[in-house]
Amino acid sequence: MKILHVYRTEPNEEVKKLVAILNEGNEALEFKLYEAKEDQDYDKLIQLIFEADKTISWW
Numbered sequence: 020m021k022i023l024h025v026y027r028t029e030p031n032e033e034v035k036k037l038v039a040i041l042n043e044g045n046e047a048l049e050f051k052l053y054e055a056k057e058d059q060d061y062d063k064l065i066q067l068i069f070e071a072d073k074t075i076s077w078w
Contacts, residue, residue: 022073022075024048024075024077025076026049026077027052027077029053050067
């Protein structure tokens with residue numbers, strides 16, 4: 020299964036542990052909204068969402 024993790028803020032240790040558990044045995048991708056907002060490629064984000072079997076938003 021292909022999982023996309025979208026982060027609004029930098030993940031803390033608890034979120035990192037949860038992500039590691041969810042990623043076990045799956046293909047995982049990340050999109051970090053909190054990094055350089057003016058440089059974000061939102062077209063790429065839309066493409067990744069449609070390619071993923073599951074998308075998880077971390078706020």
